[in-house]
Amino acid sequence: MNNLETSLQELSSKIDFSGTVMFQNGDGLVETASFGYANRSDRLKNNQETRFGIASGCKLFTAIAICQLVEEERLTFDTRLKDCLDIEFPNFSEEITIHHLLTHTSGIPDYFDEDVMNDFEELWMQSPMYHIRSAQDFLPMFQNEQMKSTPGESVHYNNAGYIVLGLIVEQASGMEFTEYVQKNIFEVAGMSDSGYFSFDALPSNTALGYIDLPEGSWKTNIYSLPVKGGSDGGAYVTVEDMTKLWKALFGRLLLNEEILNKLFTPHAQEDEENYFGYGIWIKKQDQQIYKYHVMGYDPGVSFHSAYYPASQTIAVVCSNKSSGAYDIMKAIEGRL
Numbered sequence: 001m002n003n004l005e006t007s008l009q010e011l012s013s014k015i016d017f018s019g020t021v022m023f024q025n026g027d028g029l030v031e032t033a034s035f036g037y038a039n040r041s042d043r044l045k046n047n048q049e050t051r052f053g054i055a056s057g058c059k060l061f062t063a064i065a066i067c068q069l070v071e072e073e074r075l076t077f078d079t080r081l082k083d084c085l086d087i088e089f090p091n092f093s094e095e096i097t098i099h100h101l102l103t104h105t106s107g108i109p110d111y112f113d114e115d116v117m118n119d120f121e122e123l124w125m126q127s128p129m130y131h132i133r134s135a136q137d138f139l140p141m142f143q144n145e146q147m148k149s150t151p152g153e154s155v156h157y158n159n160a161g162y163i164v165l166g167l168i169v170e171q172a173s174g175m176e177f178t179e180y181v182q183k184n185i186f187e188v189a190g191m192s193d194s195g196y197f198s199f200d201a202l203p204s205n206t207a208l209g210y211i212d213l214p215e216g217s218w219k220t221n222i223y224s225l226p227v228k229g230g231s232d233g234g235a236y237v238t239v240e241d242m243t244k245l246w247k248a249l250f251g252r253l254l255l256n257e258e259i260l261n262k263l264f265t266p267h268a269q270e271d272e273e274n275y276f277g278y279g280i281w282i283k284k285q286d287q288q289i290y291k292y293h294v295m296g297y298d299p300g301v302s303f304h305s306a307y308y309p310a311s312q313t314i315a316v317v318c319s320n321k322s323s324g325a326y327d328i329m330k331a332i333e334g335r336l
Contacts (some may be wrong), residue, residue: 004031007187011331018151018210019302020046022239023332026312032239033259038207038320040218046317051193051206052318054303058267059162061181063102065169067259068184070098074221075174077102077162077262085168087139088330098168100151101276103268107153109145110160111138133198133228135166149226155268155276159232162279177231178185184279187250191241199227202217206236207320209300221300233296239316246307246314264292297322309335 011017011219016034034046069075075084081096085107092108100106124189144159166177173180179194186194197203199222210223224333229235229287239244248254266275266282266289275282283290293306302325305316317325 002031002033004203005033007335008033008035008328008331011327014306015250015324016044016321017319017324017328019052019207019317019322019324020050020239021318021328021330021332022048022243022314022316023335024243026143026315030243031194034319038205040133040208041211046204046207046242046320048240049193049238050302050318051197051238052287052320053201053207053209053236053296053298053301054242054294055301056159056233056296057294057296057303057305058229058233058237059231060245060279060294061185061235062162062165062177062231063263063277064185064254065173065177065180066098066102067167067255067263069169070173071256071259072262075168079165081106081168085164085171087143087167089143091144093147093151096151098165099267101165101168104155104158104161105152105268106158107147107149107156108158108160109148109277110156110158111141111163133226135170135230136161137226138163139231140313147219156219162232163230170229174284178228180188181235182190185245185254186241189241189244191237191244193236194235194241196235199225200227206316209298209320211300211322221298224299229245233298236319239269239318242305242316243314246305246330250307302326308336 004021005258012035020034021033024030032048034048036046038046054114070077075098077099079098082094096106150267169179169180182195207327211221212218226234261276265277268276270276273283281293289309291306291308296303299322300320302319302321304325307314313336317328319325
């Protein structure tokens with residue numbers, strides 16, 4: 001048992017954590033730890049190579065894709081939605097820009113509005129999840145709704161904005177969104193085990209997502225999420241591949257320095273310490289950037305990953321349960 005596994009053992013047992021953790025310090029020393037089962041029925045354990053769904057954690061991939069297209073001068077951050085997407089949004093403001101969409105300040109309606117719905121599974125009563133395989137499939141869920149606020153006026157976390165960004169990537173690149181990310185992000189970063197996999201065609205060593213019910217039973221999340229993820233969430237990664245993504249970003253493999261600085265700029269403030277960059281959260285402490293981080297939660301999925309600039313440390317926590325990643329992440333940060 002390594003140091004990381006030993007330090008997390010008690011907490012992992014207490015919260016019944018299921019998943020895999022990777023920690024890499026600034027000297028390149030890597031530690032990993034795995035707990036629980038990727039497949040409970042067959043008692044297959046999670047391991048370092050297990051692929052996990054990361055829900056909204058992959059909004060960062062969407063932002064990187066947009067930034068690459070800006071770098072290639074196919075778009076700008078100030079390009080208006082109406083000028084870069086040939087899709088009708090009859091009630092949307094004409095002033096919405098790509099910057100607004102990236103920073104959750106567009107004011108457009110969300111297909112999953114947490115002010116109205118408590119349970120993500122409620123979505124699929126009207127639009128069965130087995131029909132949702134592309135960004136286009138989400139459009140009927142918000143396309144004709146009214147604006148929630150004026151663009152740039154306020155910050156409101158928004159999944160639909162990232163669906164729209166995915167459609168912009170498709171139109172600007174001429175490629176299907178998931179294909180674009182696979183070729184221009186995963187392959188470039190060396191993320192050979194990551195992808196947008198369909199529930200009905202999962203590759204080997206992919207963790208099933210589990211929802212624990214109050215009376216002690218459980219179910220998988222196969223009827224709780226779209227069949228295939230896309231620009232607002234739902235990719236699968238290994239902890240090692242997510243570590244490679246951070247390295248590729250900071251190593252300028254994916255974006256040049258100017259555009260990378262835009263991605264990492266705190267553009268919109270959510271509260272006293274937390275800001276939105278492009279597709280990424282930024283946490284400040286004492287006016288300094290403490291961490292750049294991403295997170296994702298879905299039924300049967302919890303995920304946190306961060307880069308800590310002061311120590312050049314990377315942490316990744318992937319879980320195939322609805323909660324647990326946050327507690328493990330806090331424990332890791334206690335070691336820093």
